[in-house]
Amino acid sequence: MIRAQVTDRDALAARPPSELAMYLRAHDWTIRERAGSSVQWVKTVAGEEFEALQPQESTLRDYASRVRDLLSVLAVTEDRSELDILSDISSVSMDIHTVRTFPPDNAPGMIGLEDGVQAFESLRNLVIAAAYAVSVEQPRAVQPARKSADVLKLLREVRIGPSAEGSFIISVHTPVPPRLSPSLFEEELPEPFERRVALKVYDAVRAAYNAANDALVDPSGFDVFTAAVPAGVSANLCEALIGLGGEAGHPFELALRLAPSRPIRARQFPPVRFRRDHLPVLASAAQELRERVPEEGAVVLGNVVRLHREGAGTGEITVAGAVEGDDRLRRVWMNLTDEDYSTAMLAHQEMSVVSVRGDLVRRGTRLYLTNPTAFRITAGEA
Amino acid sequence: MNKNVHQGLHGEGFIYALACAGGFTTSRMNLDLDGVDLQIAHPGPRGTTRSPKIEVQVKSSSAPQVKDGQIHQSLKVGHFNQLAGAGFQVPRFLSVVIVPTTPEEYAVCTDEHMRLSTAAYWLSLTDHETCQAGRKIPRA
Numbered sequence: 001m002i003r004a005q006v007t008d009r010d011a012l013a014a015r016p017p018s019e020l021a022m023y024l025r026a027h028d029w030t031i032r033e034r035a036g037s038s039v040q041w042v043k044t045v046a047g048e049e050f051e052a053l054q055p056q057e058s059t060l061r062d063y064a065s066r067v068r069d070l071l072s073v074l075a076v077t078e079d080r081s082e083l084d085i086l087s088d089i090s091s092v093s094m095d096i097h098t099v100r101t102f103p104p105d106n107a108p109g110m111i112g113l114e115d116g117v118q119a120f121e122s123l124r125n126l127v128i129a130a131a132y133a134v135s136v137e138q139p140r141a142v143q144p145a146r147k148s149a150d151v152l153k154l155l156r157e158v159r160i161g162p163s164a165e166g167s168f169i170i171s172v173h174t175p176v177p178p179r180l181s182p183s184l185f186e187e188e189l190p191e192p193f194e195r196r197v198a199l200k201v202y203d204a205v206r207a208a209y210n211a212a213n214d215a216l217v218d219p220s221g222f223d224v225f226t227a228a229v230p231a232g233v234s235a236n237l238c239e240a241l242i243g244l245g246g247e248a249g250h251p252f253e254l255a256l257r258l259a260p261s262r263p264i265r266a267r268q269f270p271p272v273r274f275r276r277d278h279l280p281v282l283a284s285a286a287q288e289l290r291e292r293v294p295e296e297g298a299v300v301l302g303n304v305v306r307l308h309r310e311g312a313g314t315g316e317i318t319v320a321g322a323v324e325g326d327d328r329l330r331r332v333w334m335n336l337t338d339e340d341y342s343t344a345m346l347a348h349q350e351m352s353v354v355s356v357r358g359d360l361v362r363r364g365t366r367l368y369l370t371n372p373t374a375f376r377i378t379a380g381e382a
Numbered sequence: 383m384n385k386n387v388h389q390g391l392h393g394e395g396f397i398y399a400l401a402c403a404g405g406f407t408t409s410r411m412n413l414d415l416d417g418v419d420l421q422i423a424h425p426g427p428r429g430t431t432r433s434p435k436i437e438v439q440v441k442s443s444s445a446p447q448v449k450d451g452q453i454h455q456s457l458k459v460g461h462f463n464q465l466a467g468a469g470f471q472v473p474r475f476l477s478v479v480i481v482p483t484t485p486e487e488y489a490v491c492t493d494e495h496m497r498l499s500t501a502a503y504w505l506s507l508t509d510h511e512t513c514q515a516g517r518k519i520p521r522a
Contacts, residue, residue, distance in 0.1 A: 048427035061469040
């Protein structure tokens with residue numbers, strides 16, 4: 001561990017008095033006295049009483065120095081670096097998910113560029129998968145690409161945390177409102193959306209881990225994954241987890257630290273550690289889920305690039321374009337009725353953009369749109 | 383060693399010795415960052431401090447201007463403003479240490495005692511306002 005003393009005035013002055021107070025309270029300090037501009041907190045450790053003077057107003061002229069005095073006492077009572085304590089004070093109102101990746105052949109604290117980018121994107125997708133599962137009545141095995149207003153709002157609030165020491169560590173911070181009522185009511189009041197999502201990330205990842213372990217032992221049992229869908233497991237979640245493993249599929253570990261300002265004393269959150277051999281299982285599970293369970297109500301926009309009909313009646317076409325809500329270019333196959341097929345032929349000839357709604361399902365390497373409806377030429381709307 | 387630096391060290395050492403004799407811990411602060419040189423406090427467990435505390439800016443002078451029983455000490459505006467006025471949680475004081483003109487006289491040791499010279503005076507500037515231009519301040 002690097003022991004550091006913080007002297008950066010701006011960093012010190014940036015912490016508001018409320019954060020300092022929440023941190024002290026969450027670490028079992030008690031108030032002895034309030035006098036003018038300061039609050040005197042005390043804590044007994046190993047029979048010795050320590051004092052921490054917390055400034056009450058950030059307008060004090062010596063505010064930064066007083067925060068530094070506070071940090072130095074905490075560094076002694078907690079026996080850790082002032083930098084870590086300052087970081088914890090800054091995040092006292094945040095639920096933090098940390099992913100520790102173990103990419104081989106890298107110096108500690110480093111990861112390849114591609115793997116690093118993929119890790120951040122996968123962590124984002126993990127949060128989205130959990131947020132979606134919390135925001136709907138019935139969690140689905142395959143989540144739609146379009147994000148609801150609740151999910152989008154949460155995404156705007158979640159932050160990437162500062163990089164930490166160790167084999168490459170990334171984290172996301174989710175601000176949660178502090179609990180104001182006494183802990184007597186801890187179990188009774190419903191948790192806010194942000195907190196429920198934070199818990200769902202952990203619980204769904206652990207459910208996926210348990211399912212993967214079960215599937216390793218009993219290969220015939222991909223039903224374990226389907227059974228874990230109510231807990232928040234989805235193809236999207238599994239794909240995000242695989243992404244955290246990088247190109248070469250390295251092990252990684254996910255941990256959750258709840259905001260000290262809103263503790264849940266009844267639960268522990270031991271880290272969930274995925275091994276290399278979990279990753280192919282997750283990949284198979286994601287594929288199975290996508291094949292068995294369609295993504296309902298998807299809208300495809302694109303150009304007709306292929307027509308195939310033998311005889312009269314229904315025919316098969318391929319649309320090259322994108323699924324609404326997802327940027328990736330895809331080729332989507334579908335069977336159309338006589339009437340729609342004629343429209344498709346016209347679109348193909350005129351190179352017009354078409355739009356169609358249906359249920360997306362993966363079969364082998366191809367993406368199919370079943371139950372197509374509202375097939376039409378969009379006339380340049382896209 | 384630069385004469386001013388030597389003089390400044392002795393001035394701080396003088397205050398430090400006084401604080402230790404009084405049973406207080408002294409921590410060095412950074413004048414440019416904090417506006418004070420020393421923090422003097424009650425000792426707490428494991429090297430921490432406890433209240434009450436004060437912070438002190440230390441000036442030393444070998445040839446003080448004395449008029450009508452008062453020491454006139456001039457301060458740079460910046461240093462003055464770091465002491466003047468209200469709004470500090472830990473009270474700040476100016477300390478002027480009068481020191482001998484020759485460094486050999488700073489600390490004289492015999493078998494009987496060590497004599498640190500010469501005398502230190504303190505002043506609170508809480509009731510003064512911060513200012514723009516250079517000025518002299520009367521001292522008791």
